[in-house]
Amino acid sequence: MNLSSGAVIAAMIGAIVLTATAGDVLIASAMRTVGDLDQIKAARGFPGAVWAVLSEGRFLAGACCMALSFFSLLFSLSHADVSLIAPAAGSLTFVSNAVAAKWLLHENVDRRRWLAAVFVCCGVALLKR
């Protein structure tokens, strides 16, 4: 199989975006459930804060997705230029995260945040041209 073909590189980028978005959403959801780490650290100390995070199932699932995303990125970087992989995956992840945060995390994604996501997405795409 030619690992440098356009379709394969698109699949690599898709895998990075999908696993990164799943990881970000799961971890953000876990941290919302855990609550403010500064308050937990003040009440229970550093080990208490670490335990609060590690005992949250969604955090572990999110960390697994992040690890998958990381190895997908490493694999892709060894086959394609960082100037293609990084902006494509980075910019698409901003948009997919904004959509997922609105629908799955019910965050208040107002016009300001959509604009920010679109500006950053376009900026990242331009940055590595």
Next chain:
Amino acid sequence: MSRSSMTLGRYLVLGVVTLTSAFGDTLLAIGMKRVGPVSLAHPGALLAALGTPWVFAGVLLLLVFFASYLTALSWADLTFVLPATSLAYVGIAFLSKFWLHEQISIARWLGIGLITAGVGFVTRGPAYTPRDSTTPALRGTVQEGL
């Protein structure tokens, strides 16, 4: 302290997220270029790459990034933290220019401007979508205290 209020310490945490992400990704890119192409038939080579100095240093920085990223997500929305820390891409561009001696084209400067504008948009708004004033993981502690 409210989960939606941004203090100097919280902006510093966002700064650490930004810097460790920029340096970590740059070190990883250098390391993987030196490792060379990894075959699907030998996925173990990816694990072996972790033992090389550049990749290892990149991973250490990305661990610091992850810890500060988790801290930020405990008091801010995902749609606030991600754009707010996207200045890392600008940092990577400057590292590429001054460390790796790459050229920054007009398109890149335009990209830097757009990212900076995006960061400006999001950081002027609220950081958190409020739902419950009590820190969930401390509810048991509060009830025990009562």
